[in-house]
Each structure stands twice: as C-alpha cells, then as structure tokens.
Amino acid sequence: MAEKIKRIKSLPIFLIFCLITSTIAAVVFNLNINWNFQRGEQVIQLSRVVEAQNDTATTTVTVRNAPPAFTVDPAEVPASSSTNPTNVGDVLVFTATADDPEDNSYYLIVCDSDGVSPGAGGGVPSCTGTTFCVSSLTADTAQATCNYTVGSIAAEQDDWFAFVCDNHATEADCSSSNQGTGVSGSPYYINHAPVLTSATTTVNNQEPGGTFTIQANVTDSDVLGGADVLEMHVCSTNSWATSTGCAATTLCTGTSTSPNVSCQYTDTAPTPDQDYTYYVFVKDTHPLGAHQMPASGNPATSTYTIINVAPQVSNITLNNGSNIQLNIKGAPDVTVYATSTSVVDQNGCADITSATGTIYWNAVTGGYNCAADDNNCYPIAAVNCVQNSCAGAVASYTCSASLKYYALPTDSTAGNPYAADGWIAAIRAFDEALSGVGTSSPVDVISSAALEVTETQIPYGTIQAGLDTGDANATTTVLNYGNTPLDSDITGTDMLKNGTGPDSIPANQQEFATSTFTYGSGTFTLSSTSTVTVDIEVARPTSTTDISDQIFWGIAIPAGTPSGDYYGSNTFSAATDPNGNWN
Structure with missing residues (x-):
C-alpha cells in the first residue's frame, strides 16, 4: 500500500468492526484507507489504488450437439384402434416430422420400450428393447416414415415409443x-386370426332340393372393442379371397360373435345322389371394417350327401x-300303348x-x-318300355x-257284368335302388x-x-271268335237248281235246332226275309282253346220239285248273348 494505517487508541468496538470490514472491501476492490483525526474526530478516507499494469481472464465453453425435436407427433397410418385393429402380418406405417437445430438429417425409430441409443458416427440408431421400425435417413423438417410388420403376440395391444435421432458425425x-x-x-x-379347426355338416343326407346345415368349428380370442364378428363362406371350390369371397359358387354364408358359425345351404334339384365336397373359409370383421383377418386353418373341407x-x-x-277295340281270333293281336310324359327323378333323369308296365282290368287281384x-292282366317287361326323352329331371x-282277342270287356254292352269296371295302365320306373309307379285313368275294352x-x-x-231228312241231321259247328258269350243270328236264301234256277226249294223248307x-x-x-236268333250258348273264351256249339239241320223237298242239284x-x-257266360 502507498500509506500505512496509523494506530488509533481506545477505538470503540463498532468502529473496530467497521475497520475490519472496510479493510476487506479495500482488498477486494483495490482501495486505500486513510485515517484522519481532526478536531477530535476520526475520519477514514478510501481511495482506489492504481495497479502498476493490466491483467486478463480467458473464457471457454464447449457447445454440445442438440438432438432434433418433433414438430409433428408420431402417428400410425392408418390409425389402429380396438374397433379397427391391424392384422397380424400387415404393415403398420409410422410417420413423424422433426427439426434439428443444426439442420442435420435424422432417423425416426419406433421401439417397444422407452429407451434408444444413437447410431455410432451418425449411423442408424437402435432401441434398448425391440425395434419396431427405423426410417431411412430423412432430411431435416421433412416427414419420416417407417414400416412395421405386425408380429403375432398374445396381447391385443402393444405400446410403442418413437424417437428422432440425428446423424451428427461425432455427437449424434x-x-x-x-x-x-x-x-x-x-x-x-392387434387383430389375431380366428382359428378354424374343422367343418361339419350337422344336417346332412337330404333329398335333392333339401336344406343342409354346415358348421365351421372356429374360435377367436380377441375381445377388445367387443367380440370379433366371425364370417364364414362355404365355397364349391378351393378358391376364396377376404375381399371378394368365393371365386366360384357360394353355397351359403353365416356370421356370429360366438365360437362356431353355421349357415344353411338349399340344394337345387335335380341333383345326382352322391357326396359333394365343399370348402369353408372364415374371416373376422370389425365395426369399421377396414381390417379383415382370414382364419388360420382355411379352408376346412367336408362333404354333404x-x-x-x-x-x-x-x-x-x-x-x-x-x-280299346280288340281284333277277333285269327287276326293279329292289338298292340296297346301306355305312355307317361312325366317320369321324374330328382337325382336327374x-x-x-x-x-316296366302293366295293362290290367281294374278289379284284378x-x-x-x-x-x-x-x-x-298284361305285365310289360322293361324291353317293351322305351324312353322317349330325358331332360333335367324329367323323362x-x-x-x-x-292284347288277346278274348280280353275281358268292360263296356256297357247289354248283360255285361263288368260294365262298371275299366282297364288301367301302370308304369313303374327304376333307378339303381328304388322305383316309383303311377297309374292312368281307366278306359274300356270294347265287346x-x-x-x-x-x-x-x-x-x-x-x-x-215229297220226302224230308227225318231224323238224319246235317250239322254246323259255331266257334266263338270274340270276347263275349255268343248267340248266332241266322238267315238263308232259297236253294236254286244248279245255283241259277229257275227251279228252287224255298228257304223255309229248312229247319234247325241246337240239338x-x-x-x-x-x-x-x-x-230268307228275316233273321232268326239262335241261343247257342257259347261262353266267352278264356284262352285260345276253341269254344263252340253245334246247330242241327233238316230239310223237306216239296212234291213235284224237279230232280237235280x-x-x-x-x-x-x-250276336252277344246277354244272358250267356261272361266268366
């Protein structure tokens, strides 16, 4: 110091304190302290000490690279939710935008936990846990995008944590x-696939045109946002898509929020009798409908019969x-036809x-x-039944x-006891195991x-x-050639000499009887002028064996009749004998 401090006697304690404080201040602020005693007063003078030369202190600081910051929050595109989850195996897109203080490019990284490490030398960062996805290097303030293929985990939701990391070469x-x-x-x-284990025809073995119930034995473990809607498609071929359904014929569809879905299929006849294979495909759907997940186990196959x-x-x-008009004996038998225009088999004609067929008297046993x-009764073998046409179900x-000449008549001829009856045709059609029969309306066989x-x-x-034949009778035998009991109407001509006359023997010179x-x-x-009906009592034939009766004849030659032939x-x-034997 330039000057020394003089000793002061009997100073008060307060003054001593002030002195010490001032001395410290002088040291800190480079001051001089002067004590003066004037007129019994103590005066302290402070003055700045001027150094002999200037001095400096160097300032230093290291500015570390600052990370980028989100300017647009990370987001799922499209957004998933409990009512619109993302299918396992589908791609979930993440987007975000960041700004880096030093305009560095950056990476968007999405992790399963809240931990990330920047990449060495500004390279690709990594998650502490599982990395969902990392974008490519993205220019500052541009949008970054990365894609994550959703994996199969048991949970229906999974947390994610997004980070943006710059590519600073030394301090990323x-x-x-x-x-x-x-x-x-x-x-x-996360939307998990339903599990399809099998398909069953619960209502089976139906006739053509019948209705079948088909059940898909399927479960779905997802419950968030409500139970998934299970939708089944029953296809005729093994080709199906979640968006368009069956590629060929869709037999039926069904939905349920409970395990095991069923639907009903109604067949369209005609359909051949056999087993038919079908293919069941199942998917789940959600209220918003954006994501549909095909079931594991697609397709399940089974058959309906x-x-x-x-x-x-x-x-x-x-x-x-x-x-029906029959021929008489000796003429060809009459061919009679029975026709059905509707022989229907719903398995296809x-x-x-x-x-086969039958033409028969309706009262026959x-x-x-x-x-x-x-x-x-005339059974008709298959060889005599011909198929005329076949289309769809109908043949x-x-x-x-x-028919023989003696087939039983059923018309209203006088005396016919069968006049109230008729003849009917039946046709029976056969398939490989079963048969069906139908009958016609009756018609009559005419007498x-x-x-x-x-x-x-x-x-x-x-x-x-002038003489007669006495008891020497000539005979005629009358055969029944029809299908009724028989009488005979007889008339004759005068007998002429040499067949030309003029000499004659009158017809009434002839007598006849049935004995x-x-x-x-x-x-x-x-x-020769009227007909005489003779009740010869010839029964209706029942076979080709002749049924006959005789008529006996006699003649008288008038006296004076010239000789000759x-x-x-x-x-x-x-003539039908109404009182005869109709059998």
Whole structure:
C-alpha cells in the first residue's frame, strides 16, 4: 500500500468492526484507507489504488450437439384402434416430422420400450428393447416414415415409443420419446386370426332340393372393442379371397360373435345322389371394417350327401285315352300303348335305369302287381318300355303290350257284368335302388262278338221229292271268335237248281235246332226275309282253346220239285248273348 494505517487508541468496538470490514472491501476492490483525526474526530478516507499494469481472464465453453425435436407427433397410418385393429402380418406405417437445430438429417425409430441409443458416427440408431421400425435417413423438417410388420403376440395391444435421432458425425443424439396423441398414438391394436379347426355338416343326407346345415368349428380370442364378428363362406371350390369371397359358387354364408358359425345351404334339384365336397373359409370383421383377418386353418373341407330318391311317375295315358277295340281270333293281336310324359327323378333323369308296365282290368287281384293272365292282366317287361326323352329331371316312357282277342270287356254292352269296371295302365320306373309307379285313368275294352263256322257246307244228301231228312241231321259247328258269350243270328236264301234256277226249294223248307231232331219238330225255320236268333250258348273264351256249339239241320223237298242239284247259302252272324257266360 502507498500509506500505512496509523494506530488509533481506545477505538470503540463498532468502529473496530467497521475497520475490519472496510479493510476487506479495500482488498477486494483495490482501495486505500486513510485515517484522519481532526478536531477530535476520526475520519477514514478510501481511495482506489492504481495497479502498476493490466491483467486478463480467458473464457471457454464447449457447445454440445442438440438432438432434433418433433414438430409433428408420431402417428400410425392408418390409425389402429380396438374397433379397427391391424392384422397380424400387415404393415403398420409410422410417420413423424422433426427439426434439428443444426439442420442435420435424422432417423425416426419406433421401439417397444422407452429407451434408444444413437447410431455410432451418425449411423442408424437402435432401441434398448425391440425395434419396431427405423426410417431411412430423412432430411431435416421433412416427414419420416417407417414400416412395421405386425408380429403375432398374445396381447391385443402393444405400446410403442418413437424417437428422432440425428446423424451428427461425432455427437449424434436422440430426442425424448414421444407416443403420439389420440387414436393414431400408442398403443397399436392387434387383430389375431380366428382359428378354424374343422367343418361339419350337422344336417346332412337330404333329398335333392333339401336344406343342409354346415358348421365351421372356429374360435377367436380377441375381445377388445367387443367380440370379433366371425364370417364364414362355404365355397364349391378351393378358391376364396377376404375381399371378394368365393371365386366360384357360394353355397351359403353365416356370421356370429360366438365360437362356431353355421349357415344353411338349399340344394337345387335335380341333383345326382352322391357326396359333394365343399370348402369353408372364415374371416373376422370389425365395426369399421377396414381390417379383415382370414382364419388360420382355411379352408376346412367336408362333404354333404344327396340321397337317392325314387322316381315319380305321372301323366299316364292308356291307348291315348281311347277305348280299346280288340281284333277277333285269327287276326293279329292289338298292340296297346301306355305312355307317361312325366317320369321324374330328382337325382336327374339319367338316374333312371329302366321302366316296366302293366295293362290290367281294374278289379284284378293284385292290381298292377297282378299275375299275367290274357283275360285281365298284361305285365310289360322293361324291353317293351322305351324312353322317349330325358331332360333335367324329367323323362318320358312308352310301354306296349299285345292284347288277346278274348280280353275281358268292360263296356256297357247289354248283360255285361263288368260294365262298371275299366282297364288301367301302370308304369313303374327304376333307378339303381328304388322305383316309383303311377297309374292312368281307366278306359274300356270294347265287346267284340265274332264267330266262325267250321263247315263250309250243310250237306243234306239225296232226298226224293215229297220226302224230308227225318231224323238224319246235317250239322254246323259255331266257334266263338270274340270276347263275349255268343248267340248266332241266322238267315238263308232259297236253294236254286244248279245255283241259277229257275227251279228252287224255298228257304223255309229248312229247319234247325241246337240239338238233334226229326224233321217237323225243329226249333227254328229258316227265313230268307228275316233273321232268326239262335241261343247257342257259347261262353266267352278264356284262352285260345276253341269254344263252340253245334246247330242241327233238316230239310223237306216239296212234291213235284224237279230232280237235280240245288244250291243256296245260310248266313251266320255273331250276336252277344246277354244272358250267356261272361266268366
């Protein structure tokens, strides 16, 4: 110091304190302290000490690289939620925008936990835990994007933490974590695939056109946002997509929020009887519908079974709906046709293997299952039943049989006890295991009275004029050639000499009866002008064996009749015997 401090006696304590304080201040602020005592007062003078030279202190600081900061919060694109989760295996896109104080480029990194490390030398950063995704190096203030393929974890949601890290060469740094905001922020929601284990036809073995119930045995473990809606598609082929469904035919669809989904399929006939394979595909859906997850186990396959059904026969006509007129014995048998235009097999008309038929009297024992009898039952073998057409489920058949001349008549001819009856046709169609039968409306077999006389002459022999044949009778045999009991109407001509006359023997000179007689006692007298009905009582034939009766004849030659040969003709006409034997 420039000056020394003088010693002061008997100073007060307060003054001593001030002195010490001032001295310290002087040292700190480079001051001089002067003490003066004037007129009994103590005066302290402070003055600044001027140094001999100037002095300096150097300042230093190291500015560390600052990390980038989010200017646009990280977000999921599109945003996942409990009602619109992201499918396992789908790509979840994260976006964010950051600004770096030194305009460094940056990376967006998304982690499963709140921890990240910048990349060495400004390289790609890494998560402390699992890295979901890292963007490519992105220019400052530009939007960064990274893609994460959602993995399969048991939970339905997973937290994420986003960071932005710059690419500073020596002091790369990362921001604090940011989990975004709102529905597009953390966590992301995961949609797990339903598990399809099998498919079952719970209502099976139906006829063509029947309804089947098909069940998908499926579960879905997701519950956030409400149970997932399980949607099943039953396809005819193994081709399906979540967005478009079955590529070929969709048999049925069903939905449920509970395990095991079912739907009903109604077949469209005609359908062949066999097993049919189907393919069940299941997906889950959510209220917003953006994400649909196909089930693991797609497709589940099974079969439904169309059973065999019997053919059905209808629309049968016999003889085209007309009455049947038989031929008489000796002429060809009449061929009669039974036709069905509706032989339906819902397994398809190709399923019909054959047909048989029956043409029968409606009162015959056994009906269309009657035993063959030419009087009343004509079974028709398959060889005589021909398929006329086949389209879809419908075929047509015609069956034919040849009816004998003596088949039972059912028309209203007088005396016919079968006039209230008729003839019916039945056609039975067969498939490989079953059959069906139908019948026609009845028609009548018409009565046909016919006869045949076996002799070509009635030979009276040689008789003297004025005499008669006495008890020597000529005979004629009358055969029944029809299907009714028989009488005969007889008329004759005068007998002319040499067949030309003019000499003649009148027709009424001839007598006849159904039994032998002596001339003059004959039952009937022949007439050339009227018909005589003879009750010859010939029953209706029941086979081809001849049924016959005889008529006996006698003649008287008038006295004076010139000698010679005389010729005439007698006519026999068939007439139904209403009181005869109809069998």
